[in-house]
Amino acid sequence: MKNFIYDRTIHFRDTDAAGVVYFANVLAICHEAYETSLVASGIDLKSFFTGNVAVPITSAKIDFFKPMFCGDHLKVLLDSNLISADSFEIKYQIFFDGESQRAIAIAETKHTCIDSIIRKRISLSPQLLQWIKFNQ
Amino acid sequence: MKNFIYDRTIHFRDTDAAGVVYFANVLAICHEAYETSLVASGIDLKSFFTGNVAVPITSAKIDFFKPMFCGDHLKVLLDSNLISADSFEIKYQIFFDGESQRAIAIAETKHTCIDSIIRKRISLSPQLLQWIKFNQ
Amino acid sequence: MKNFIYDRTIHFRDTDAAGVVYFANVLAICHEAYETSLVASGIDLKSFFTGNVAVPITSAKIDFFKPMFCGDHLKVLLDSNLISADSFEIKYQIFFDGESQRAIAIAETKHTCIDSIIRKRISLSPQLLQWIKFNQ
Amino acid sequence: MKNFIYDRTIHFRDTDAAGVVYFANVLAICHEAYETSLVASGIDLKSFFTGNVAVPITSAKIDFFKPMFCGDHLKVLLDSNLISADSFEIKYQIFFDGESQRAIAIAETKHTCIDSIIRKRISLSPQLLQWIKFNQ
Numbered sequence: 001m002k003n004f005i006y007d008r009t010i011h012f013r014d015t016d017a018a019g020v021v022y023f024a025n026v027l028a029i030c031h032e033a034y035e036t037s038l039v040a041s042g043i044d045l046k047s048f049f050t051g052n053v054a055v056p057i058t059s060a061k062i063d064f065f066k067p068m069f070c071g072d073h074l075k076v077l078l079d080s081n082l083i084s085a086d087s088f089e090i091k092y093q094i095f096f097d098g099e100s101q102r103a104i105a106i107a108e109t110k111h112t113c114i115d116s117i118i119r120k121r122i123s124l125s126p127q128l129l130q131w132i133k134f135n136q
Numbered sequence: 137m138k139n140f141i142y143d144r145t146i147h148f149r150d151t152d153a154a155g156v157v158y159f160a161n162v163l164a165i166c167h168e169a170y171e172t173s174l175v176a177s178g179i180d181l182k183s184f185f186t187g188n189v190a191v192p193i194t195s196a197k198i199d200f201f202k203p204m205f206c207g208d209h210l211k212v213l214l215d216s217n218l219i220s221a222d223s224f225e226i227k228y229q230i231f232f233d234g235e236s237q238r239a240i241a242i243a244e245t246k247h248t249c250i251d252s253i254i255r256k257r258i259s260l261s262p263q264l265l266q267w268i269k270f271n272q
Numbered sequence: 273m274k275n276f277i278y279d280r281t282i283h284f285r286d287t288d289a290a291g292v293v294y295f296a297n298v299l300a301i302c303h304e305a306y307e308t309s310l311v312a313s314g315i316d317l318k319s320f321f322t323g324n325v326a327v328p329i330t331s332a333k334i335d336f337f338k339p340m341f342c343g344d345h346l347k348v349l350l351d352s353n354l355i356s357a358d359s360f361e362i363k364y365q366i367f368f369d370g371e372s373q374r375a376i377a378i379a380e381t382k383h384t385c386i387d388s389i390i391r392k393r394i395s396l397s398p399q400l401l402q403w404i405k406f407n408q
Numbered sequence: 409m410k411n412f413i414y415d416r417t418i419h420f421r422d423t424d425a426a427g428v429v430y431f432a433n434v435l436a437i438c439h440e441a442y443e444t445s446l447v448a449s450g451i452d453l454k455s456f457f458t459g460n461v462a463v464p465i466t467s468a469k470i471d472f473f474k475p476m477f478c479g480d481h482l483k484v485l486l487d488s489n490l491i492s493a494d495s496f497e498i499k500y501q502i503f504f505d506g507e508s509q510r511a512i513a514i515a516e517t518k519h520t521c522i523d524s525i526i527r528k529r530i531s532l533s534p535q536l537l538q539w540i541k542f543n544q
Contacts, residue, residue, distance in 0.1 A: 012443055012457055013294055013436045017186050017287035017342050018252070019458055023193040023245075024163040024285070028421045031160070035420055035479075045479030049420055050153050050427055057159040061197035067255070070289050071443075071453030109159075116154070119203070148307055148321055149300045149430055153423035153478050155322055160421070164285045171284055171343075181343030185284055186291055206425050207307075207317030289458050290524070295465040295517075296435040303432070322425050329431040333469035339527070381431075388426070391475070 003077040004040065004135050006033035007097070010072045020067040027062055030092040030107045033076040041131040053125065054116035058087070062107040066096075073097035074104075080135040086121045087112045088132055139213040140176065140271050142169035143233070146208045156203040163198055166228040166243045169212040177267040189261065190252035194223070198243035202232075209233035210240075216271040222257045223248045224268055275349040276312065276407050278305035279369070282344045292339040299334055302364040302379045305348040313403040325397065326388035330359070334379035338368075345369035346376075352407040358393045359384040360404050411485040412448065412543050414441035415505070418480045428475040435470055438500040438515045441484040449539040461533065462524035466495070470515040474504075481505035482512075488543040494529045495520045496540050 008029055016022040035045055068074065077093040087110065094105040113124045124132075144165055152158040171181055204210065213229040228243040249260045260268075280301055288294040307317055340346065349365040364379040385396045396404075416437055424430040443453055476482065485501045500515040521532045532540075 009444075009447075011436075011440050012288055012290075012453070013296070013439065015289035015457075016284055017289070017291045018190055018192070018284075019289045019291075020192070022164075022285055023196055024160045024167070027160040027163065027196075028158075028419075031421065032419050036417075039417075039479065045420070046477045049423075049478050054154055056154070056156070056203065057200065059197070059199045060159055060163075061195070063195045064193065067192065069454045070457050071447065145308075145311075147300075147304050148317070148424055148426075149303065149432070151321075151425035152420055153425070153427045154420075155425045155427075158421055164283075167285065168283050172281075175281075175343065181282075181284070182341045185287075185342050205318045206321050207311065290462055290464070292464070294436075295468055296432045296439070299432040299435065299468075300430075326426055328426070328428070328475065329472065331469070331471045332431055332435075333467070335467045336465065339464065 003079050004033070004037040006036050006076040006078065008032065008074045008076060010068050010070050010074065012070050015070050020069060023062070023064065026064070026068070026094070026105055027060055027107060029074070029094075030076060030078075030109065033078045033092060034090055034109070037078055037135055038131060041134050043127060043131065052116055053113065053122065055111040055113045055128070057109050058112050059110045060108065062105060064105050065102070066104040068104065075100070078135060080132045082129070082132050083110065085123045088124065088128070139215050140169070140173040142172050142212040142214065144168065144210045144212060146204050146206050146210065148206050151206050156205060159198070159200065162200070162204070162230070162241055163196055163243060165210070165230075166212060166245065169214045169228060170226055170245070173214055173271055174267060177270050179263060179267065188252055189249065189258065191247040191249045191264070193245050194248050195246045196244065198241060200241045201238070202240040204240065211236070214271060216268045218265070218268050219246065221259045224260065224264070275351050276305070276309040278308050278348040278350065280304065280346045280348060282340050282342050282346065284342050287342050292341060295334070295336065298336070298340070298366070298377055299332055299379060299381075301346070301366075302334075302348060302381065305350045305364060306362055306381070309350055309407055310403060313406050315399060315403065324388055325385065325394065327383040327385045327400070329381050330384050331382045332380065334377060336377045337374070338376040340376065347372070350407060352404045354401070354404050355382065357395045360396065360400070411487050412441070412445040414444050414484040414486065416440065416482045416484060418476050418478050418482065420478050423478050428477060431470070431472065434472070434476070434502070434513055435468055435515060435517075437482070437502075438484060438517065441486045441500060442498055442517070445486055445543055446539060449542050451535060451539065460524055461521065461530065463519040463521045463536070465517050466520050467518045468516065470513060472513050473510070474512040476512065483508070486543060488540045490537070490540050491518065493531045496532065496536070
């Protein structure tokens with residue numbers, strides 16, 4: 001098992017008036033890690049996210065253990081697993097850069113492959129199966 | 137049990153290039169419902185979110201059953217429950233306006249009350265306990 | 273001349289770690305006012321923003337006179353003007369609710385109508401011309 | 409004159425249902441370039457954005473020449489200029505990576521230094537003056 005790793009600095013826009021990162025933005029950062037891992041396996045993002053085949057998120061969850069501040073350097077570790085012929089899950093572990101002992105947040109997203117026109121389930125493409133194999 | 141109800145129209149900014157609402161933005165819409173319910177119970181948002189007492193979200197989860205499009209009218213039903221002296225949870229059910237039979241998404245957030253300076257747990261304020269009672 | 277008025281409360285998500293609204297989010301709030309005025313004139317947002325005719329923003333500007341905080345109630349006044357057969361501008365004035373003497377921000381967006389497939393300029397639809405007349 | 413350069417890939421979250429980047433998000437990307445240039449000159453972002461000295465944006469403007477899609481690689485060139493003892497402006501030019509002939513967008517932000525408690529103008533710090541000199 002080899003995790004994909006995404007490096008991310010916390011931007012000012014990610015924060016809120018409590019001075020820390022707004023909770024839902026951490027899920028958006030996880031999604032950036034997912035996109036970056038897709039690119040790393042040779043997938044073209046523009047066609048991936050706007051084509052007739054879509055893999056919408058059917059559920060997401062996240063646990064927060066420490067607050068994140070503007071300028072913090074994060075490492076997001078990602079691994080993906082096949083759930084069924086038409087669905088997969090991604091697990092994310094977020095660390096402060098240089099502190100790989102204790103995750104500051106962990107998250108999970110589930111994705112189902114559909115025909116985006118008729119919105120019916122279809123099997124994952126060979127390209128996505130290869131990406132899952134690459135990151136599991 | 138009486139749910140707080142928040143009305144929300146999907147904005148263009150909420151959507152992404154797949155043509156539907158970006159997943160993490162639905163949690164942000166749930167948080168708007170939470171804020172609106174705080175105001176309804178007499179809480180001042182500015183001091184609530186920037187004072188020395190904070191109630192950060194420690195976990196969040198969401199399940200999606202139907203896609204949401206720009207212009208869609210939503211009803212977000214919210215109810216809150218005490219977990220312990222220093223924590224509570226909020227459950228959200230999202231419906232298309234006029235279709236109250238089938239939720240299009242359900243979500244949950246857990247919140248823990250802390251002293252935001254020393255970041256240690258403290259008991260929920262009487263004001264928040266009243267808000268929980270009001271929405272449970 | 274009659275302005276369209278959009279009421280908006282500042283959400284926690286709109287703010288940043290400086291404790292006030294993040295600058296670019298005020299332009300997003302102006303865009304919400306634009307969307308709401310389109311709906312008020314009978315335009316369906318979902319087809320408007322995803323059809324083969326698009327009216328992308330070609331320029332935007334904004335001046336800020338006072339900071340906005342979470343929970344603040346705003347009134348956004350909007351008026352639109354035809355620039356040419358294929359373009360229009362919108363002017364926005366933002367006030368604190370109940371303080372209509374001094375704007376806290378003013379903004380402007382310019383929009384050009386295009387065929388979104390070939391991305392060439394085309395004339396504004398009768399529907400948009402009617403909306404402009406309605407809000408100028 | 410030497411421009412600071414910020415590399416940025418367009419994320420899915422940056423886009424909207426028209427399939428391209430949501431206009432206000434391009435200003436947020438410009439702000440990321442600003443933050444990254446501050447770090448490059450030795451400024452600590454966390455204290456910079458939450459201290460008693462703030463440099464809020466007083467105006468912003470942007471012109472768009474080409475649409476940006478999910479996955480596009482951008483180069484943001486930034487240069488800063490002193491306006492007065494307490495204010496400066498930043499100019500941004502955005503290019504597609506590898507196409508440095510024609511900007512796809514240009515933007516400008518103006519910033520005024522204030523005491524964030526009493527919200528009165530104060531002179532720019534030596535640290536910020538050095539950053540301006542570095543990027544002009």
